[in-house]
Amino acid sequence: xxxxxxxxxxxxPLSLALVIAxxxxxxxxxxxxxxxxxxxxxxxxxxxxxxxxxxxxxxxxYRLSRAMxxxxxxxxxxxxxxxxxxxxxxxxxxxxxxxxxxxxSTGAVxxxxxxxxxxxxxxxxxxxxxxxxxxxxxxxxxxxRAGGAQVILAGVAGSQLFNAMTxxxxxxxxxxxxxxxxMFWLLGSxxxxxxxxxxxxxxxxxxxxxxxxxxxxxxxxFVFGEDAAASLGVPVVAVRVALFSLTALITATLxxxxxxxxxxxxxVPHMSRFMVGPSHRSLLWATGLLGAHFMVLADVVSRVIVPxxxxxxxxxxxxxxxxxxxxxxxxxxxxx
Amino acid sequence: xxxxxxILVAASLGISLFAPTLADASGTDYPLTLDNCxxxxxxxxxxxxxxxxxxxxxxxxxxxxxxxxxxxxxVWFGPLPEALQTANANxxxxxxxxxxxxxxxxxxxxxxxxxYTYDIGATGHVARPEQLHALGVASYVSPSDCxxxxxxxxxxxxxxxxxxxxxxxxxxxxxxLGAVFDVNPAADRLRADLHRRVDNAxxxxxxxxxxxxxxxxxxxxSRLAGDPWVAGKYGAPELISQILGLRNVIDSAEExxxxxxxxxxxxxxxxxxxxxxxxRRYDADDxxxxxxxxxxxxxxxxxxxxxxxxxxxxxxxxxxxxxxxxDGIEQVSAGLRASAARQ
Numbered sequence: 001x002x003x004x005x006x007x008x009x010x011x012x013p014l015s016l017a018l019v020i021a022x023x024x025x026x027x028x029x030x031x032x033x034x035x036x037x038x039x040x041x042x043x044x045x046x047x048x049x050x051x052x053x054x055x056x057x058x059x060x061x062y063r064l065s066r067a068m069x070x071x072x073x074x075x076x077x078x079x080x081x082x083x084x085x086x087x088x089x090x091x092x093x094x095x096x097x098x099x100x101x102x103x104x105s106t107g108a109v110x111x112x113x114x115x116x117x118x119x120x121x122x123x124x125x126x127x128x129x130x131x132x133x134x135x136x137x138x139x140x141x142x143x144x145r146a147g148g149a150q151v152i153l154a155g156v157a158g159s160q161l162f163n164a165m166t167x168x169x170x171x172x173x174x175x176x177x178x179x180x181x182x183m184f185w186l187l188g189s190x191x192x193x194x195x196x197x198x199x200x201x202x203x204x205x206x207x208x209x210x211x212x213x214x215x216x217x218x219x220x221x222f223v224f225g226e227d228a229a230a231s232l233g234v235p236v237v238a239v240r241v242a243l244f245s246l247t248a249l250i251t252a253t254l255x256x257x258x259x260x261x262x263x264x265x266x267x268v269p270h271m272s273r274f275m276v277g278p279s280h281r282s283l284l285w286a287t288g289l290l291g292a293h294f295m296v297l298a299d300v301v302s303r304v305i306v307p308x309x310x311x312x313x314x315x316x317x318x319x320x321x322x323x324x325x326x327x328x329x330x331x332x333x334x335x336x
Numbered sequence: 337x338x339x340x341x342x343i344l345v346a347a348s349l350g351i352s353l354f355a356p357t358l359a360d361a362s363g364t365d366y367p368l369t370l371d372n373c374x375x376x377x378x379x380x381x382x383x384x385x386x387x388x389x390x391x392x393x394x395x396x397x398x399x400x401x402x403x404x405x406x407x408x409x410x411v412w413f414g415p416l417p418e419a420l421q422t423a424n425a426n427x428x429x430x431x432x433x434x435x436x437x438x439x440x441x442x443x444x445x446x447x448x449x450x451x452y453t454y455d456i457g458a459t460g461h462v463a464r465p466e467q468l469h470a471l472g473v474a475s476y477v478s479p480s481d482c483x484x485x486x487x488x489x490x491x492x493x494x495x496x497x498x499x500x501x502x503x504x505x506x507x508x509x510x511x512x513l514g515a516v517f518d519v520n521p522a523a524d525r526l527r528a529d530l531h532r533r534v535d536n537a538x539x540x541x542x543x544x545x546x547x548x549x550x551x552x553x554x555x556x557x558s559r560l561a562g563d564p565w566v567a568g569k570y571g572a573p574e575l576i577s578q579i580l581g582l583r584n585v586i587d588s589a590e591e592x593x594x595x596x597x598x599x600x601x602x603x604x605x606x607x608x609x610x611x612x613x614x615x616r617r618y619d620a621d622d623x624x625x626x627x628x629x630x631x632x633x634x635x636x637x638x639x640x641x642x643x644x645x646x647x648x649x650x651x652x653x654x655x656x657x658x659x660x661x662x663d664g665i666e667q668v669s670a671g672l673r674a675s676a677a678r679q
Contacts, residue, residue: 027598028596028598028599028602029598029599029601029602030602053638054601054604054635054638054639057601057633057634057635057638058598058601058635060634061633061634061635062597062598062635063598112617112618113617123559123619189558189559189562189563191559191561191562191563191596192557192559192560192561192562192563193561194561303596310563310594310595310596
């Protein structure tokens with residue numbers, strides 16, 4: 001490992017902390033940097049400064065929780081993308097290609113507009129169940145031993161099916177205002193995130209990250225094809241099912257809290273591969289950290305770019321992600 | 337009463353004096369032609385079969401004593417106000433939401449009266465005006481939803497206004513429908529009654545504070561703790577604010593923009609008006625959920641309006657542009673009086 005890479009490993013968590021601190025200090029409400037700093041010291045148990053309750057609340061309970069949730073979501077989505085790309089040997093694989101977001105939307109819409117579950121089933125749980133169900137259906141469609149192409153095609157078909165169901169429910173029951181809220185749900189929003197959500201997201205993403213890392217070698221083997229993996233003694237079917245389920249679980253959880261946020265799972269793994277190479281041990285670390293940076297910054301942009309208003313974060317991730325993806329594609333074309 | 341409010345109220349009364357004179361004492365002269373939301377509406381005689389799309393339109397027709405001529409209704413939000421319930425227990429209901437084109441036509445109406453251009457308009461969910469006119473059916477859309485207001489790709493689904501909503505638009509709708517249906521005396525009585533109620537609400541309003549109180553109108557939110565939909569600077573709530581001498585903290589031309597709680601905390605309103613509704617689509621539709629959120633959220637519980645318990649509950653439909661805004665003025669005025677008495 002060359003020296004600058006080592007620096008990068010040391011620097012990345014630190015810079016993530018800085019980016020989160022930055023996110024906590026930027027917003028509509030003007031709060032002096034010193035006060036933001038004191039609030040964070042208070043929060044970390046390192047100080048007991050007297051601070052205006054409104055300012056303390058905004059920084060600790062709105063901005064900081066939101067930034068942490070953004071970091072967890074960014075890391076989770078990017079990791080799921082990296083793992084799916086390896087498992088399916090397909091550069092286009094990402095959670096949403098496999099129908100999870102379409103299913104989550106259908107689940108949310110059923111709860112929101114038709115009251116499925118009679119109130120016992122909240123919106124997030126509806127989204128979670130819809131997403132998990134769609135993913136299971138896509139795997140079923142693809143058949144047990146399907147290769148990458150079949151799963152992607154099954155994902156496309158599954159997404160169409162669930163999108164059609166969503167459109168059906170929306171157009172038969174919703175008026176303009178409700179349809180708009182469904183739209184909002186589809187685009188994703190970190191607006192309602194509070195600390196309990198953050199703990200859930202961090203636990204799910206953190207555990208997933210460790211499990212993925214534990215499978216780094218196996219993922220390396222998968223890149224060379226299932227036969228190669230099998231010849232190395234990897235229990236291919238069991239590992240595939242386990243890793244697919246884990247990505248489905250993580251993505252469905254994320255969607256249920258913040259809605260569907262596209263492009264992160266697709267673009268960030270490619271950016272990371274570009275930076276640290278294809279070995280999954282370093283790739284998974286880089287992908288998670290880069291995803292977290294990307295999403296926190298995207299959220300800051302979504303909050304400040306239009307004064308007095310918050311853009312859906314999916315708009316920002318797509319606007320920033322699409323050109324980045326184009327650059328990567330262009331560079332690859334030149335090297336091939 | 338502040339001088340500027342006197343002027344405002346006088347202006348709103350003035351508009352009623354200059355409201356279109358479409359009829360003399362003997363009644364409407366047919367054929368009657370009106371410019372309605374960019375279309376010419378021509379009626380050759382008083383319509384006998386009306387479909388009303390939108391609860392505010394239904395209530396207006398009932399208030400004009402036209403219940404027996406309603407052959408179909410749609411776009412309901414909740415039960416009718418008590419005063420209107422008794423006389424008309426069984427209104428034919430085509431759909432709870434937007435009725436289909438064929439179900440409207442199937443009632444063989446000679447006019448369709450709509451509350452929203454969303455239903456009868458360029459991208460009409462029920463029909464475009466031309467489609468109705470081609471079948472010999474007249475259409476009338478509330479000027480409240482098209483005069484000074486537009487819903488475009490650049491706005492959210494509730495649209496955007498570029499001038500302040502006014503009682504003049506309510507007056508105009510009542511006068512025009514009174515003329516169309518040839519019930520002009522009833523229309524005059526209704527308008528006079530609304531203006532008398534506004535004057536009373538202003539006279540009985542807050543014990544004038546030196547500085548106008550700032551206010552936020554919270555309708556609902558897609559997620560309870562998420563960014564709420566609040567009233568913009570030109571809609572019906574702004575009319576309530578202007579008449580009662582309040583200052584809206586939100587400066588957006590959108591009818592119901594979605595604004596973050598941090599932005600609201602930054603502006604720290606003196607009063608928060610909460611919409612109460614029958615709808616239960618989002619958690620925040622329930623006014624109790626809204627109150628609980630405001631009192632428990634780590635930020636909103638420190639807002640001035642919450643600490644001083646200046647939270648006023650108003651029926652949601654009284655915050656949307658129609659003659660119900662007069663009920664809204666009365667409810668907010670009473671709420672201000674009650675909270676002033678508590679202080």
